[in-house]
Amino acid sequence: xxxxxxLALSDGLSELRGLISDYQHEPRIxxxxxxxxxxECIKExxxxxxxxxxxxxxxxxxxxxxxxxxxxxxxxxxAVVRPGSNVCLFPVIPRPFSDGRPGxxx
Numbered sequence: 001x002x003x004x005x006x007l008a009l010s011d012g013l014s015e016l017r018g019l020i021s022d023y024q025h026e027p028r029i030x031x032x033x034x035x036x037x038x039x040e041c042i043k044e045x046x047x048x049x050x051x052x053x054x055x056x057x058x059x060x061x062x063x064x065x066x067x068x069x070x071x072x073x074x075x076x077x078x079a080v081v082r083p084g085s086n087v088c089l090f091p092v093i094p095r096p097f098s099d100g101r102p103g104x105x106x
Contacts, residue, residue: 005052006048008048009045009048009049009052012041012044012045012048013045015041016038016041016042016045019038019041020038
């Protein structure tokens with residue numbers, strides 16, 4: 001049904017932790033090449049985190065908008081059926097229809 005979430009961010013963080021775990025036990029010097037690799041790994045993981053944050057933000061925003069639309073529709077429906085209400089629905093007006101083919105009925 002929907003997209004599957006990637007585990008690349010958490011897997012990448014675990015791999016990065018494994019790469020720098022040796023530095024916990026004894027003093028070591030990080031040479032410039034290793035520092036560049038570390039910076040590149042951090043950049044890639046940050047980009048993956050941003051994608052996840054953006055998708056989550058879109059979902060939260062859309063869910064909230066959907067709930068607000070539904071609440072407004074429910075409020076209008078309640079006003080329509082309330083006795084003595086001056087709210088009424090517009091009448092249904094027949095609309096011309098074309099099947100999209102040349103010479104089709106309009």
